[in-house]
Amino acid sequence: MIRSRNLILFGLFLAGLGISACSTPQTAARSDFQGGINQARFPRSVDKQFPVLPFPPQHAMDRDRSFIFESGQGEIKVGGIHLNVSDTPDNTVSFYRTEMKNNGWRLIQMVDHRGTIMLYELRNLICTIIVEPSADQSRVIIHIGPK
Secondary structure (H helix, E strand, O other), X not given: OHHHHHHHHXXXXXXXXXXXXXXXXXXXXXXXXXXXXXXXXXXXOHHHHOOOOOOOOOEEEOOOOOEEEEEOOOOEXXXXXXXXXXXXXXXXXXXXXXXXXXXXXXXXXXXXXXXXEEEEXXXXXXXXXXXXXXXXXXXXXXXXXXX
């Protein structure tokens, strides 16, 4: 029962990614009807985009592989965030287990196989965190979006 519920939640999350990918990203500037520029809009850092997510110290975001899609005025937001963390995979997993719980997330499922996959939920959000070894550091992939 719990396993099928988790699969359904994960499937809905992936469907949300597909739906949100169809929306257009916000531009750096908006034009008014007369062709002028109303207001410049610059992207915010990821920790400001998703304040419910903890980010480990000494992390670097891989901007080429990361994405954030928003629809409308940000009612729906989906992210795929790739990080390189200057720490061991075990320490990185421990960081996320502790900090996600401290931020109110509930661990639904955790799988250890060639890395660690953790599935969390918080109110109307679902988040998958994948921690993989990479040389002397960790590679982290975070998918977050609505249930």
